[in-house]
Amino acid sequence: MSISKVGNDLKQMLFLVYFKDGYVKPVIASTQTQVREIIAAEKERNVEDIEKIVLEQNYYPQNEDYYDI
Numbered sequence: 001m002s003i004s005k006v007g008n009d010l011k012q013m014l015f016l017v018y019f020k021d022g023y024v025k026p027v028i029a030s031t032q033t034q035v036r037e038i039i040a041a042e043k044e045r046n047v048e049d050i051e052k053i054v055l056e057q058n059y060y061p062q063n064e065d066y067y068d069i
Contacts, residue, residue, distance in 0.1 A: 014028055
């Protein structure tokens with residue numbers, strides 16, 4: 001197992017955003033705060049309509065860890 005030199009706060013993770021009307025939107029971000037900022041910036045849906053934000057545990061981006069040359 002390699003140890004990433006990238007801090008955990010920079011790693012992209014998949015969050016599933018559940019809205020009150022039943023819509024589920026996948027968002028790639030580093031933190032839940034960043035997820036809320038992305039939703040607000042898109043202006044397609046209101047941040048107030050978010051029911052919950054769930055981190056998808058079984059998602060592993062290919063570029064999560066890399067080897068420095």
